[in-house]
Amino acid sequence: MPINPFVKMTSTVIKHLLGPTACKMYPVEKPVFFANTRGHIAIETNKCILCTLCAKKCPTYAIQVDKPGKAWKIERTKCIMCLACVACCPKKCLTSENQYSAPVTVKVVETFNVEPPAAPKAPETCPGKE
Amino acid sequence: MIEKQETVTIASQDELLKKVAEMSSSGYRLVLISCTKLNHFQVDYSFDKNYEFRNFRFCVPVEKPEMKSISSVFTNAFTYENEIHDLFGIEVHGLNINYGGKFYRINIKAPFSTLKKAVAVAATEEGKK
Amino acid sequence: MPKRTIIPFGPQHPVLPEPIHLDIAIRDEKVVEAIPSLGFIHRGLELLVDKKDFNDMCFVAERICGICSFIHGQGYCQGIEEIMNVQVPDRAKYLRTIWAELSRIHSHILWLGLAADAAGFESLFMHSWRVREKVLDIFEETTGGRVIFGVNKVGGVKRDIENDVLKRIVGTLKDMEAEFKPLANVFIDDYSIKHRFSNVGMLSKEDAYKLGAVGPVLRGSGVSIDARKLGYAAYKELNFEPIVENSCDCYARTIVRVREVYQSVDLIKQAVDKIPDGPIDQKVTGSPNGEFFSRLEQPRGEVVYYMRGNGTKNLDRYRVRTPTFSNIAPLVKMLEGCELADVPVIILTIDPCISCTER
Numbered sequence: 001m002p003i004n005p006f007v008k009m010t011s012t013v014i015k016h017l018l019g020p021t022a023c024k025m026y027p028v029e030k031p032v033f034f035a036n037t038r039g040h041i042a043i044e045t046n047k048c049i050l051c052t053l054c055a056k057k058c059p060t061y062a063i064q065v066d067k068p069g070k071a072w073k074i075e076r077t078k079c080i081m082c083l084a085c086v087a088c089c090p091k092k093c094l095t096s097e098n099q100y101s102a103p104v105t106v107k108v109v110e111t112f113n114v115e116p117p118a119a120p121k122a123p124e125t126c127p128g129k130e
Numbered sequence: 131m132i133e134k135q136e137t138v139t140i141a142s143q144d145e146l147l148k149k150v151a152e153m154s155s156s157g158y159r160l161v162l163i164s165c166t167k168l169n170h171f172q173v174d175y176s177f178d179k180n181y182e183f184r185n186f187r188f189c190v191p192v193e194k195p196e197m198k199s200i201s202s203v204f205t206n207a208f209t210y211e212n213e214i215h216d217l218f219g220i221e222v223h224g225l226n227i228n229y230g231g232k233f234y235r236i237n238i239k240a241p242f243s244t245l246k247k248a249v250a251v252a253a254t255e256e257g258k259k
Numbered sequence: 260m261p262k263r264t265i266i267p268f269g270p271q272h273p274v275l276p277e278p279i280h281l282d283i284a285i286r287d288e289k290v291v292e293a294i295p296s297l298g299f300i301h302r303g304l305e306l307l308v309d310k311k312d313f314n315d316m317c318f319v320a321e322r323i324c325g326i327c328s329f330i331h332g333q334g335y336c337q338g339i340e341e342i343m344n345v346q347v348p349d350r351a352k353y354l355r356t357i358w359a360e361l362s363r364i365h366s367h368i369l370w371l372g373l374a375a376d377a378a379g380f381e382s383l384f385m386h387s388w389r390v391r392e393k394v395l396d397i398f399e400e401t402t403g404g405r406v407i408f409g410v411n412k413v414g415g416v417k418r419d420i421e422n423d424v425l426k427r428i429v430g431t432l433k434d435m436e437a438e439f440k441p442l443a444n445v446f447i448d449d450y451s452i453k454h455r456f457s458n459v460g461m462l463s464k465e466d467a468y469k470l471g472a473v474g475p476v477l478r479g480s481g482v483s484i485d486a487r488k489l490g491y492a493a494y495k496e497l498n499f500e501p502i503v504e505n506s507c508d509c510y511a512r513t514i515v516r517v518r519e520v521y522q523s524v525d526l527i528k529q530a531v532d533k534i535p536d537g538p539i540d541q542k543v544t545g546s547p548n549g550e551f552f553s554r555l556e557q558p559r560g561e562v563v564y565y566m567r568g569n570g571t572k573n574l575d576r577y578r579v580r581t582p583t584f585s586n587i588a589p590l591v592k593m594l595e596g597c598e599l600a601d602v603p604v605i606i607l608t609i610d611p612c613i614s615c616t617e618r
Contacts, residue, residue: 022389036418038403059315082318082409083417096403132341132491135552160471161585162552164565166576174565176552181489183552206471206588216298227294234298234617235280241303 037098038081043072047093048114054085054094064109072112076101137174137185143198146175146188150200153177158184163200163210165218167243171195173214196221209233217242261286266599270299274377274603277613281606285599293594293602295587301617305577312572313339313547317411323579324615325406326369327557329362332411335577337491338553338566339413345541349493351415353534356493357425358401358408360523360530364432365394366558367516367523368439370610371446374513377607378455386442393435397428415540425531432524443517456510460593460605463507472589473582474560475519476609479512481505486556497529509608519558546572557582559610581615 024031033039050072052065062078063085065071086094140146158177166172171190176183190197199222201207211222212233219240222228231239264285270278278299284292307319320335321328333355340347372387395405401420402408410417420428446452462472467480477484478501485501487494502518504511547568554563560582567575586609593605 022392034400034403036401036403037399038409059311059318080318080407080409081404132337133489133554137550159468161554161561162563162565162580164578164580166565166567166578168575176563181484181486183554185552204471205469206585209584209587229296233296234301235296236298236301242306 033098035098038083039097039099040076040101041074041079041081041085042095042097043074043112043114044093044095045072045112045114047091048072049091050114051090053088053090057084057088059084070114072114073109074112075107075109077104077107133181133183135183135185137187139187139189143188146186147198147200147203149186150175150203153184154203160204160206160210163207163214165214165220165242167218171218171220173197173220175200190220194221195219196223198222199224199226201226216240219243263291268293268602272603274607275611276373277611279606279611279613279616281594281602283594283599283602288599290594290597290599290602293591295591297613297617299617300614302614304618305579308574308577310573313568313574314413316574316577317413318409320577320579321407321409321411323618324581324612326366326612327362327559327562327615328407329358329411330555330557330562331579332408333359333492334553334555334562334564335566336411336413337555338551338564339547339568340543341551341553342547342549342566342568343413343543343545345414345543347415347541348538349535350419350537351539351541353493353530354416354420354539355411356497356530357420357428357527357534358398358410359492360526361394361397363523363558364435364520365391365398366610367520368394370516370558371442371513374456374604374607375446375452377604378452380445380449380452383442383445390435390438390442393431393438397431400424401428412540414543415538417540419539422534422536425534429528429531432527436521436524439520443520446513446517452513453510455604456508456513456608457506458508458510459601460509460597460608461507462589462593466592467507467589470589470592471585472560473585474557474610475512475515476560476586476589478502479504479515480507484561486554486561489554491555493530493533496533497526499526509604512608546570547574559583559612559615560586579615579618581612581618583609583612583616586611587616 050065050067055063055065059082060078060080062075064073083096086096140149158179161178162176164174170192173188173190175186197220199211201211205226208225208227211225212229214220215222216231216234217240266283266285268281268283269275270280280296282294283290304319304323308316311319317332317335321332323331368387368391372384375383375387398408399405402410402418462480464481467477468482481503483501483503499522502515502522504514548570550567552563552565554561562582563580565576565578569575590609594602597605
């Protein structure tokens, strides 16, 4: 026997009235991101050796590396979070964080000052020569 | 290997129209008409029946490019042929619905006809020969 | 004989999510002719092959469309792999299949919501999209993105899904299916939806085949063609039959999509049961030299990519023929002779994706 449509509708209404809400109160309740979420690229400035590999691999040219100025720059609005830079970084100093970068009204290039670790001193003379 | 694909290059326009009519009468459907700019325009007519893919290739010279429409046989060819006219600048004769260059409402005329790199590659290929 | 009037329809219209323009010639309230034109959002993405190398083009391919982004990337990678003769590991093939089917589920539920909205059924629209959210969460958890996933690459996929996560996904999909069922029954049984969609936009079996209709439009007209039957990725090892409805109208196209959601859930279950362990990518060296027509089944229908490599890092040509482009000619046919008030519904049932179409 088919259920009376009125009963059916009332049960649906009650379910949605008393059940949990489908939406979040966004600014009050912060969204939970997954560990995998592609949020933004972060850099550990004390590990970077300014090798410029990330800038070369970037398909959207969002990353610039200023070798003499010791700076690593990224334009967040250009970045597509393909993680090519994270994959190619030889020192693993680039990471993908799961928080999105903040919305902006003007496109800016974010600059990070990099202090490269002291390069291991190359031996000045060959050990065998002396 | 996903599927076998055979491509037949056809020399003349009339022969192509004959082939297309043959395809239509043997129950193939038109999958795609595609145009590629090399040192000539390469136009591909692709058909399918029971997941069997057939492709016919026809070359249009770069100077004064023109070709005949197959829209009298396959009605839906008008979208592809108007697109080829608008993007590559090939004159198509005998269209059933001719937009006269207004199918794509874009500002640049025939933007795909000036592939800079493709022309350069074609030139080097000719140099090698 | 009443006078012929031409009504411009679009590019801005409440029912159209994207801009397409139609000149609709009417007599009284009957449409006698409809002439579409495109080009409002032509981006020239195909020309980017000159600037990007073939590995980076995959990102461009994914950005052709926001709904079927994964399958665009998959089609591009499969084509290049075919040209370069790369053997993709089986696990990567299965992962691609799972993501592609998830894309199909979310696209179809999205469309069903839009269809409900076009029929004036606002609450059904909202509930459809609430259900779809679960699929988007699966995407975010497994790939990191909700719209653009960026997990495809030439030679395989970039991210693996662990086996217990795959099991959990199947569980989530079961929950989703249970939630979707009452909504699907509304689409199937509800009087007003039936009344709105039945006998509207008729497209006979012969016309659908001859005019090159693809996807649910074709299968809603009783023709059993599904590009997945070509057996790309893992489809040749999975058991499924194309879903066909015979009533040839908008209602049939809706039902095809409803049933395909269930079919996709089933395909994912099969794929999770069969997925082998192993590597997920294959190192690719060299550059593509050759050509291939790569064909896949998108939620909207069959998509064809023509790729031609010349042995350098840049391809000669990358041409995309999207399902909507192929469905324009059948759309024109469907519109002939319909009521003016039915035009929005008919346009919606081909699931138009105009940014796909114009690339």
